[in-house]
Each structure stands twice: as C-alpha cells, then as structure tokens.
Amino acid sequence: MNSETTRRTPEVRRRDPADAAGPRRMVGVDRCEALRLLGSVSFGRIVFTQHALPAIRPVNHIVDRGDIVIRTHEGAALVSYTREAGGLGVVVAYEADTIDSVTHLGWSVVATGYARLVTDPGDLARYRAVLRPWVDRSTDFTVRIHPEEITAVRLVPCGG
Numbered sequence: 001m002n003s004e005t006t007r008r009t010p011e012v013r014r015r016d017p018a019d020a021a022g023p024r025r026m027v028g029v030d031r032c033e034a035l036r037l038l039g040s041v042s043f044g045r046i047v048f049t050q051h052a053l054p055a056i057r058p059v060n061h062i063v064d065r066g067d068i069v070i071r072t073h074e075g076a077a078l079v080s081y082t083r084e085a086g087g088l089g090v091v092v093a094y095e096a097d098t099i100d101s102v103t104h105l106g107w108s109v110v111a112t113g114y115a116r117l118v119t120d121p122g123d124l125a126r127y128r129a130v131l132r133p134w135v136d137r138s139t140d141f142t143v144r145i146h147p148e149e150i151t152a153v154r155l156v157p158c159g160g
Helices: 003-008 017-021 031-039 077-088 121-130
Strands: 024-028 043-050 053-060 062-064 067-072 090-099 106-117 141-157
Touching (some): 031 062, 031 090, 031 106, 031 141, 043 077, 067 121, 090 141, 121 141
Antiparallel strands (some): 024 141, 106 141
C-alpha cells in the first residue's frame, strides 16, 4: 500500500455504544446533594495556580462538616502556597465525578473556595486516622478546603 492509497482510505469511526442510549441532559444539584455526592467518593482533583498557570493534582479526600479535606506532603506546591498565604488561604477548585463509561450517565461536582493548612492538633490527629492517602509517601500536611461556591450537575437521559 502506498502513501497515496493511505490518504484516500476513509477514516473508520467506531460507534460509541452509549450513542444508542440517546442524548443526555444536565440537571442542577443543590449544595447539600453536591456535598453528599462528594462524600460518596474518595477521589478527586484539586486545581490551583502554580507559576501563574493552572495545576491539577489527583488526590483522595473526605468531606467533613461541609469542607473537603486532603492530606499532602512537604514538597507539594499547595503546601508552600498555603503557607505563604497564612490564614487567608489560597483559592482552589476541587472536582470529583462519577460518569459511567458506557452510558455516560452520572454526576460532576466542582467546589471553589479557599484552601488552608489544618493546624489544630485534634483535627490533625482525627484526619490522620480517617484519611489514608493512596500514595506511598509521607503525607504530613492536611489541607481543608472551605467551598464558597459549588456547581454540580447530574447527567441523565433526556427522557429521565
């Protein structure tokens, strides 16, 4: 087969099995339901600014009294930025979702707010006991994100 033949061969497009299920629509979710959904999973993505550009890191989390809590390590950029900000915290976004890979149905939550280092010894001990990071690394720092704004949607069938 020469390059001329290769260029003329039509591109084969695989049909997505979810296309048969029809279109989906987004349904808004209120704050309480969004926090419940976040609490139902243990994995998400934190978004912050690093060198004036967005940085995204996968992390595991818990939801505690309406706040999102993660643990991280000494060299993490988020630790140094929250230290520099002092008690003011740094603006971050946190996203978690569950979208079925076949049906493309599920939900997505994005929480935006301020991340601050947790310094209270009692809180630190409690979070160490209930939040076990997935990575094999020392995670001596705990960050609490207080969501100021939460945007959440469910992806449902158009008829549902």
